[in-house]
Amino acid sequence: MRQLGFIVFMLMILSSSHSMARDHLVFTPLPMQDAHLVVENSQRLVAYLEAVLSKPVRIRYVADYEQVVQLFKAGEIDIAHLGPLTYVALKQQFADAQLLAAERGVDGLDFYQCWIVAPIDGITELKHIKQRFALTQPLSTCGPYSVAPLLDQAKIKLINLTTAYLGTHDNVALSVLRQEFEAGALSATIAEKYVPLGLRVLAKSDKLPLFPIVANRQTLSDEQRLLIQHGLLSIVADTTANWGLGQQGFMPVEDQDYDIIRQLKAATHVHTTP
Amino acid sequence: MSTQRLSIFILLLLLSVWLTGVLYFKHRVDVEKNNYTQRQITDLNIAWTAVQHLQQKGKDAYFQTYIMRNEILPILLRAQDEDQRQLARLELYRKLYPVYQEIVPQGVHQFQFTLPNNVSLLRVHSVHQFGDDLTSLRTSFRLANETLKPVFGFELGRVLPGFRSIYPIVYQGRHLGAVEFSNTFETLRKDIAFLDNSREYALVLHPRVQEALFSDFKHYYGASAFNADWLEEDPLRELPNASPPLSDYAKKVGIKLRDNPEVKSNMAKNQSFATTLLLDGSTQVATFLAINDIENQTAAFLIALSPAPLLDGLQRDLVNNVSVTTILIVLLGWTLFAVLRHREELRISATAFNVQEGITITDPNGKIMRVNQAFTRLTGYQSHEVIGKTPAILSSGRQDKLFYQAMWQSLKKNGSWQGEIWNRRKDGEVYAEWLTITAVYDHKGRVTHYVGAFLDITQRKQDEEQIRKLAFYDPLTGLPNRRLLMERLEHAFATSSRTRRHGAVLFIDLDNFKSLNDTKGHDMGDQLLLEVAHRLKSSTRESDSVVRLGGDEFVVLFEGLHADLEKASIEVEYLAEDIRAALNQPYVFEDYEHYSSPSIGIALFLDHNTPLDELMKNADSAMYQAKNAGRNTIRLFDPKMQLALEQRLALEEDLRYAITHDQMELYYQPQLNDQNQVIGAEALIRWHHPVRGLVSPAEFIPIAEESGLIIDIGGWVLEQACKRLREWQKISRLSHLTLAANISARQLRQKEFVEKVQHCLTHYDIQPGQLKLEITESMVLEDLEDTIDKMQRLKKLGVLFSMDDFGTGYSSLASIKRLPLDQLKIDQSFIRDITGEDSNVVLTHTIIAMSQALGLHVLAEGVEDEAQRDILRSLGCYDYQGYYFSRPLTYTDFESFVQK
Structure with missing residues (x-):
């Protein structure tokens, strides 16, 4: 009996959450090109979470989606703001990644969408695309997994095009405007900014789920996760001016909302040209 | 002016001079410092102006090269038409994007066009933002579009504030709007640093800069390290061509200046200034140049930081000058106070020298070098009369050698002496003085002078004597x-x-x-x-x-x-x-x-x-x-003494009575020669007291001596002796005998003693050589001359003299020789022990030999046995008296003894 008691005790120690070993929680924002801006935009929400949890929360910026997944799995990240595709990838590898809420879009949009754009003095239809196509990042929601099905509709195989990953949605828009690419794919929200300058929308994706806030079940207690979720959903948009992340508020979300992403991913054989 | 007042005056004067000197040097340093800082401001302003000119020249080139060309201007012309504007904008963007890429590394971060009505046509640096009216926000565009003249200067903006270069575009006589090449402040900072790398530069921006920005750009500004109320552009160095982070030096300076009230105050007043600070022991200068925007409002401060060795030098000069001044003033003060003290000492010395005390200053040998007026007054000697002489000139002779020896001993041992001394004034009067002598030593401990100070205490002593008299x-x-x-x-x-x-x-x-x-x-x-x-x-x-x-x-x-x-x-x-x-x-x-x-x-x-x-x-x-x-x-x-005294007085009275009432009797102790022949006798008095019986002469003679009765008794004995000698003259067997009578000192001292003896001799017709008077050594010594005189006079009358009890006194041989003696009687104390003690034999022999040498007869008294007689005879003494031969006898018994 004594030996059994010792083993249970050791297991309890080994299985105890990483966050319990730390005196703070770790929040990783959505990686974007301007790290400082990302960190700055995350400050208000993190402060809000600290208040909700009564525990310090630190921001850890991780630029690469894949690295985010690895750190999350390793228990180094407690809370993360992820793109839908990244969430799906994470969930696939790590079942203890728990959806808490998703950030609303501009003007309270409850979905995310990708557009394929071209300059107004360029091609007018998707099928006219011959060669050069601009993309953001391989694991971006508006990346190959979203673009390929749309191109497929125009009988165009992404794999046959000369693609380039330009990093950011803005770069995609501007490169297209400068006619460096015949067309490009980017988030609808960004694309809308450049439409007045001279972007034409050639195609729109289906409505996609929003960017979720994901909790690490292995490092956070049930109570902590509930507190965070409740806190996020309680945010009222009127009170979040200049917040950056979370400014539009959050909405409930479920894992099955991301099945569409899973389907897109399953249907698409991604080939990218760096 | 008194020395104290003069000291205070000099002290105040020196303090004033010192303070004036210090203030003067401080003022000079302040002026230099102010000049230096002003020069820093001027230099910075010149550099700043030069940089702006360079920027203008550069932008002029951009404008002419990139804008005023046929490839661009027609596009701008089309953009005037609202219908063609979108495409013209897009085309303009595409044409100028390479230019933008080219000029961004040159520090241009804003490159944009407006229409003549100040509406934004294209922001090459932020292409999705256009169509907004900049009239109210961008005065530069408004001015350029109104005046059609280039506008240069700082200005706020919605993307980034910076140094604006706005050129109006006129093509084919038509005003097409304006173009802006805008640099960040950092660009100019770099330029100025390139121009003058001896200083480190930083820019701080007015807080209102942030208010005008698009929200996306607000985060590029943070609190300045030099003044938290002001802003620093791109503190995270995110923008292209961002400046390098602040150096450690600038950060240290920033920490020093951040809460400096002077900095905050001057910056709040928007005025250029320069301030200094100490960093790691050396002075630094921070120059703040106010930079106004196009609307002539302060938009920023250009800060130049550099070490200021000149100021360190000035500070060192100040410290040196103040130190030197202080030392000089202290030295001057010390000298002045030394002079004052010396003057005071001289004054005190002069005053002290002319006090009521007489003062004498001598050299180590005691020669007088100087005296004061009191000396002259007290001694009567003028200074020229005593200088070069010793104080012995005053000696009264009352003090002996030992006194002066003790004085010198004290001076050598203690360095001082004081005491009472009697001296003599010039007029001869002796006076008492209380004298204090102090030795003066040099630094090697050698005496250089003696200072004597004295007070005439004659009067005091007289007073004391008077007081003593009254008291005693x-x-x-x-x-x-x-x-x-x-x-x-x-x-x-x-x-x-x-x-x-x-x-x-x-x-x-x-x-x-x-x-x-x-x-x-x-x-x-x-x-x-x-x-x-x-x-x-x-x-x-x-x-x-x-x-x-x-x-x-x-x-x-x-x-x-x-x-x-x-x-x-x-x-x-x-x-x-x-x-x-x-x-x-x-x-x-x-x-x-x-x-x-x-x-x-x-x-x-x-x-x-x-x-x-x-x-x-x-x-x-x-x-x-x-x-x-x-x-x-x-x-x-004392009752006992009283009783004894009374008894003695009674005895004296009895003795007085006895003399006059025939209670005295003479006894005769025979004197014999070595042939046992009686040669004479000594008359010895005996007192038959009616109550006490026979009283010993040893008892009553002292009383008679002290009471003076001895004279009467002596007179009685002398008369009785003469009377007996007269009787012996008539008896053949007794006629040859001499009779010795003792006389007392008091008898001998009598003036009429010789006359009294002479009267007896005459009265009883005593033949010369019959009467012998016995005297003692002590009697002779009382008055030798008188004794000799009287003895010689009596000697002439045929009286013989015998020295009784010889050997017990202290008469000298010289005095014995002068006395006209006939006989010496060896005291019985010598005889008593003559058979036992060698010393007495020697002494007795000496006496006998001396008597013989002087031609004197010698008689031993107290001879009590034959052995004594034999020894005496062997020593040369042939006349004897003593119990061996006979006790003192009554007259009758004596006659019988002689006859027998």
């Missing part, structure tokens, strides 16, 4: 009073202790003095007291103390009385008797004769055996006994 003497009689008596008694006790001789206190009270005072008045009483004092003084020796206790009470203190109490008692009794007799004499005043008698009480003392108070009480008590005994009486305090 009776003002009426001038005799010592009770207080002095006590002192003298203490002294007498000490003397008695040392000499073992008795002393005596006589309390004398005048009988019936009160009645005289009452009947004749106090004046008469005083006269009596004066006379009593006089008689007492006359009746006593100089060494005795006569004291008046008060009223009619006197005390006489005798010292040096006999060591034996009884004898001392007798001695003092006689002395008291003399006093009583003197005081019994009638007192004759002008018209009145008064009779008075004293009552005298005597207390004897030896050593400290009787406490002083008790002694006085005893004497007083004895005096009352005398009073009670009927006045005019003497009483000794």
Whole structure:
């Protein structure tokens, strides 16, 4: 009996959450090109979470989606703001990644969408695309997994095009405007900014789920996760001016909302040209 | 002005000079510092202006090269048409994007166009933002589009504030709007740093910069390290061509300046300034140049930081100058105060030198170098009369050699001497002075001078003497009073202790003095007291103390009385008797004769055996006994002594009676030669007391000596001897005999002694060589000349002289030789032990040999047996006297002895 008691005790120690070993929680924002801006935009929400949890929360910026997944799995990240595709990838590898809420879009949009754009003095239809196509990042929601099905509709195989990953949605828009690419794919929200300058929308994706806030079940207690979720959903948009992340508020979300992403991913054989 | 006031004045003056000097140097440094900082501001302003000019020139080139060309201007012309504007904008963007890429590395971060109405046509740096009216926000565009002249300067903006270069675009006479090439501040900072790399530069921006920005750009601004109220552009260095982070040096300066009120205040006032600070021990200068925007409002401060070695040098100069000034002032002050102190010392010395004390300064050899006025006043000598001489010129001779030796010893040992000394003035008057001599040493401890200061204390001593007289003497009689008596008694006790001789206190009270005072008045009483004092003084020796206790009470203190109490008692009794007799004499005043008698009480003392108070009480008590005994009486305090004295007095009285009432008888002790033939006799007196029987001469002769009866007795013996010799002349067997009679000292001292002897010789017709007078050595020594004179005169009358008890006195051979002696009688003390002690044989032999040498007969007395006689004979002594031959015999027995 004594030996059994010792083993249970050791297991309890080994299985105890990483966050319990730390005196703070770790929040990783959505990686974007301007790290400082990302960190700055995350400050208000993190402060809000600290208040909700009564525990310090630190921001850890991780630029690469894949690295985010690895750190999350390793228990180094407690809370993360992820793109839908990244969430799906994470969930696939790590079942203890728990959806808490998703950030609303501009003007309270409850979905995310990708557009394929071209300059107004360029091609007018998707099928006219011959060669050069601009993309953001391989694991971006508006990346190959979203673009390929749309191109497929125009009988165009992404794999046959000369693609380039330009990093950011803005770069995609501007490169297209400068006619460096015949067309490009980017988030609808960004694309809308450049439409007045001279972007034409050639195609729109289906409505996609929003960017979720994901909790690490292995490092956070049930109570902590509930507190965070409740806190996020309680945010009222009127009170979040200049917040950056979370400014539009959050909405409930479920894992099955991301099945569409899973389907897109399953249907698409991604080939990218760096 | 007094030295103290002068000191204060000089102190204040020096302080003023020092303070003025310090303030002057400080002012100079401040002026230099101010000039330096102003120069820094000017230099920075010039550099800033130059950089702006460079920027303008560069932008002029951009404008001409990139804008005013046929490829661009038509597009802009089309953009004037609203319908063609979108495509024209897009085309413009595409054409100028490469230019933008080219000029961004040159520091241009804003490159945009407006329409003539200030509406944004294209922001190449932010292409999705256009169509907004910049009229209100961008004065630069408004001015350029209104005036059609380029506008340069700082200005806020919605993307980034910066140095604007706005050019109006006119093409084919048509105004097409304006183009902006805008640099960040950082660009200019870099330029200025390139121009002058001796300083480090930073830019801080006005807080309102952030207000105008698009929200996306607000985060590019953070609180400045130099003033948290102001902004720093791109603190995270996110923008292209961002400046390098602040150096450690700038950060350290920033920490120092961040909360500096001067910095905050000047920046709030939007004015250029320069401030200094200390960093790691060296001075730094921070120059803040206010940079106004196009609307002439302060938009930023250009900060230049650099070490300021010049200021360090100035600070060092200030410290050096102040130090040197301080040292000089202190030295000057020290010198001045030294002079003042010296002056004060001289003044004090001069004052001290001319005090009431006479001062003499001598060299180490005692030669006078200087004297003061008081010296002249006190001694009568002018300074020129004594300079070069020694103070011995003043010597009175009253101090002996030992005194001066002790003085010099003290001077050498202690460096000083003081004491009372008697000196002589120039006029010969001797005066007392209190002299203090102090040696003056040099730094090696050698005497350089002696300073003598003296006060004439003659008057003081006279006063003291007067006071002493008042304190110790009776003002009426001038005799010592009770207080002095006590002192003298203490002294007498000490003397008695040392000499073992008795002393005596006589309390004398005048009988019936009160009645005289009452009947004749106090004046008469005083006269009596004066006379009593006089008689007492006359009746006593100089060494005795006569004291008046008060009223009619006197005390006489005798010292040096006999060591034996009884004898001392007798001695003092006689002395008291003399006093009583003197005081019994009638007192004759002008018209009145008064009779008075004293009552005298005597207390004897030896050593400290009787406490002083008790002694006085005893004497007083004895005096009352005398009073009670009927006045005019003497009483000794000790009852035993009193009894002995009374007995002695009775014996003396009996002796006096005995002389006149035939109680005396002469006995004759035969003197024989070695042939046992009687050659003479010594007459010895015997007293047949009617009560006590035969009284020994040893008992009554001293009384006779002390009472003076010895003269009567001596006279009686001499007469009886002569009378007997006359009888012997008639008897053949006795006619050849000599008869020796002893004479006393008092007899011999009698002036008429020779005449008395002569009278006897004549009266009894004594033949020369029959009468022999025996004298003693002590008698001779009392007055040798008188003795010789009298002996020679008697010698001429045929009187023989024999020296009795020879060997017991201390007469010298010289004096013996001068005496006309016929015989020496060897004292019986030599004879008594002659058979036993060698020394006595030697002495006796010496006496005999000496007698023979002097031609004197020698006779041994006290011969008691044959052996003594034989030894004497062997020594050369052939005449003898003693019990061996015969005891002293009555006349009858003597005749029988001779006949036998």
